[in-house]
Amino acid sequence: MNDAVLTIAGAFKRYGETQAVAGVDLSLTSGEILCLLGPSGSGKTSLLRLVAGLEHLDAGELRIGGEIVDDARGAPRPPERRGLGMVFQDYALWPHLSVLDNVGLPLRERGRSDWRKAARVALEQVGLGTLERRHPYELSGGQQQRVALARAIAARPRLLLFDEPLSNLDAKLRDELREVIAHTVREAGIAALYITHDQSEAFFLADRLGVMRDGKLLQLDQPETVYQRPVSPFVAHFTGAAGPFAVEPLENALSWAGIVAPCPPDAALNGGGPAALYLRPQWLSPAEPGAGAVPGVVRVSGYAGDGWSALVDLPNGSIHLRLPQRVAAGERLHLRVDWDKALLYPRDHKR
Structure with a gap:
């Protein structure tokens, strides 16, 4: 330059x-x-x-x-x-x-x-x-x-x-x-x-x-x-994304502990095989139970001024979320994921 x-x-x-x-x-x-x-x-x-x-x-x-x-x-x-x-x-x-x-x-x-x-x-x-x-x-x-x-x-x-x-x-x-x-x-x-x-x-x-x-x-x-669009799992995790959540790619979809969801666009996958999913907290929101909703259990929570901060256990992993209403440890909830933003990498990604 x-x-x-x-x-x-x-x-x-x-x-x-x-x-x-x-x-x-x-x-x-x-x-x-x-x-x-x-x-x-x-x-x-x-x-x-x-x-x-x-x-x-x-x-x-x-x-x-x-x-x-x-x-x-x-x-x-x-x-x-x-x-x-x-x-x-x-x-x-x-x-x-x-x-x-x-x-x-x-x-x-x-x-x-x-x-x-x-x-x-x-x-x-x-x-x-x-x-x-x-x-x-x-x-x-x-x-x-x-x-x-x-x-x-x-x-x-x-x-x-x-x-x-x-x-x-x-x-x-x-x-x-x-x-x-x-x-x-x-x-x-x-x-x-x-x-x-x-x-x-x-x-x-x-x-x-x-x-x-x-x-x-x-x-x-x-x-x-x-x-x-972090280039690797390390960059995703270091910049605040939760994961890895183990998922299995399907044709134009993925399976996460029995939940079938659309495969994120631009997913960094080379062929088939196990994959690692990373999510940012703002990409999840409370939802009613139903097709595509991800189940979670609150492990610990506390009041954060503009809502409730909670550590939520999801299938094969956990994530910190900011929720709009009071939640208690042990409470079950369902979450909608913005799959267009989700990050997906090969499980054996080295960087």
Whole structure:
């Protein structure tokens, strides 16, 4: 891509016997937020450290702004010469400096005479324009992370790197800060590579979303595509689908514990044989007993404000559902499935 801010081609990185990054290719354009989602050990942070210049490629090539910064042959370009801004879990603020000085110090060190003006603009963008004289110990955790974000964007870098920046905050602050990040980054028109293991965070922020496992990038696409059509059982399960439920494909249909249902369109099956069914909670709704209705038994339930949250046992598996009325443990119910959206894979799918 000619307008790519970041291009990674065939990236490999090994630590001893562990292949942390295994042949990753991706590109990122100006103003785009690309989120990488995956469990611990999936390779997402190792990839970010390669982009940051904190690690060196074993093989492959990495370009920022069209310039090679690491190609596994020579010495990589150091972090301070890559035009990056970084926001990590640890806010890394200087406790003896004011908010304004924390944001402006990197600019001062580069000899910017307008550092105060640039720092104040960044603080206004993150909603802290009135707190420039305070010190970090006078701020909440959410405010401290806003200062870290302001410091990262103050120099208007071409690329921002986020490594689990909200993982130390409570749920309410995470929701608030992800909105600040989305607005601030897009308003500034900066490309961002965002690493997280939090599904809701990734889906909310991403223009494109990648899912990693064992150092490999399994799927990279728009968030709605990853959600609606995950390429594998792992991607489906990691992004919140319940399963696998064992089913048997029939001609233009499938059998689930004696229930015959239509085969989902675009089912990822190659020939016959056992299959694995994955369902998202919103694809099931209460129904009257009858043909096609799936029986379930409530294992445990609790009030969730806008309904009842219940763990429901279905044939050969279980699923968490949000139900509109009170349900009790042991209660039996029947559910209608939106088969047009259901996900079906060969039972022996390897990815």
